[in-house]
Amino acid sequence: MTTTALGTLTWERAVDRPDLLAASTHAAISGWAVVDPTVADAVLVAAIDPDLADTAAMTDAYALPLSASVNCVLVAGRRAGEERTAACLVRATTRADVNNAVKRLLDVRKASFLPMDRATDESGMEYGGITPLGLPAGYRVLADAGVAVDDPAAGGMVVIGSGVRRSKIALPGALLVRAPGVEVVDGLAIG
Template sequence: MTLGTLTWVRALDFPELLAPSTRTAIEAWVAVDPAVADAVLVTEIDPGLADTAALTEAYALPPAASANCVLVAGRREGEERVAAAVVRATTRADVNNAVKRLLDVRKASFLPMDRAVEESGMEYGGITPLGLPGRYRVLVDARIATDDPDTGPTVIIGSGVRRSKLALPGALLARAPGVEVVDGLALG
C-alpha cells in the first residue's frame, strides 16, 4: 500500500520496526483475529520527523489520517487512574472534560514525558495504543472508527518507536483488545 510518499508493509514481517510491547500486542491480536496480520501495516520514517506536523509535511500525508495517542492520569481516593486518549491529529483530546469524567477524577493531567516513556516501554513521539500496560484504559474517539471524508478508512498511529509508523483501518483500531470507543473524546 502507498499512502503519501510512503510504502507500507505488513507490520509483523518487520518486527525490528516495532517496540517489543507493540509487537507482542499485535501478535496476541492476530492469534484471536488472523486477518489483523494483513491489516496492520508499518513504514520506516526518519525519526526526526515522527511528530505529526513534520510527518504529514515531509511525507505528503493528509493530517486527518494521523491519530495522536496521549497518556493522561488522575487520582481518586488515593488511586491513580491512567488512560491513553487516541484522537485524530486534526482534533485534540478533551482532557479537562471527557477524559476526566471517564477516569472519574477531579483533575486529569498529561503524564510527564519521562514517566510516559518508562511505563509504556515506548519512545516519545512513537507511543501507540497497541501494547500499553494492561492497567491503562485505552480510549479511542469514535471519529477514528468511521472513515474520514478526505482520507478514507486508514489511520496512522505510532509503532512504539520514532523510526516507524503503523497504518490500519480506524474501524479495526476501534475493535482492538481493550479499546473503549468514546463519543466526544476529541474537540475540534
C-alpha cells in the same frame, strides 16, 4: 510486501517487521492476529526518519493527510489516593477533552497529561511513537468515535505510533477501535 496508497511511504505487514516496532507493540499485534487473522494483513508499518516522527513534520514530509494521523496521549488522575491512567486516541485535527470527558471517564477530580519522561518510562515506548498497541496492563484505552469514521482523504486508514520514532503504523480506523481493550467514546475529542 503490502502496498497502500497512503502518502509516499512503503508499507509492509507489521507482523513481518519486528525491527520496526517496540517489542510490546509487536507482541500485541501478533497476539491480536491470532485472535483475528485479518489483522496480519491489515496492520501495516513503514520506516520513517525518526527526526520526523512528530505529527506535523511527518505529514508534511510524507504527503500524508493530517486527518489520517491519530495521536495517543497518556493521561492520569487521582481519586481517593488511587491513580487512574488512560491512553486517549484522537485524530490529529482534534484534541482530547482532558478537562471534561477524560476527567469524567476516569472519575477523577483532575486529569493531566503524563510528563514525557514518565510516559516513556511507563509505556516502554519512545516519545513521538507511543501507541495504544502494546501499552502495559492497567491503562484504559479510550478512542474518540471519530477515529473509526472513514476519512476518504486517507483511504479509510489511520496512522499511529509504533512504539518507536523510526516508524509508523497504518490500519483501518474501524479496526483500531476494535483492538483488544479499546473503549470507543463519543465526544472524547474536541476542536
